[in-house]
Amino acid sequence: xxxxxxxxxxxxxxxxxxxxxxxxxxxxxxxxxxxxxxxxxxxxxxxxxxxxxxxxxxxxxxxxxxxxxx
Numbered sequence: 001x002x003x004x005x006x007x008x009x010x011x012x013x014x015x016x017x018x019x020x021x022x023x024x025x026x027x028x029x030x031x032x033x034x035x036x037x038x039x040x041x042x043x044x045x046x047x048x049x050x051x052x053x054x055x056x057x058x059x060x061x062x063x064x065x066x067x068x069x070x
Contacts, residue, residue, distance in 0.1 A: 016056060017056075017057065018032055018054045018055065018056055019044055019054070019055045019056075019057065020044070020053055020054060020055070021043075021044050021045060021046050021053035021054075021055070022043050022044065023043060023044050024042065024043050025040055025042075025043070025044055025055075025057075026040065026041050027039070027040065027057055027058070028040075028057070028058040029044065029055040029056065029057050029058060030055065030056050030058055031047040031049065031050060031052045031054070031055060031056075032052065032054040032055060032056050033047065033050050033052035033054065034047060034049050034050040034052060036048070036049040036050070037058065038055075
């Protein structure tokens with residue numbers, strides 16, 4: 001049985017920009033196919049988990065990780 005993952009991290013009316021493998025970027029990104037996360041300060045790689053080539057930038061907040069601990 002195949003499980004379908006919802007990789008959408010935005011509300012239906014919000015625009016989500018995808019980045020392609022090879023683009024020079026800086027920040028945190030998630031594979032749009034499997035959700036694998038990377039922190040990059042260079043060109044985006046192929047996803048090491050699924051081989052995907054489309055990435056979505058994670059929304060960053062200085063308190064994002066701390067709020068998950070509460």
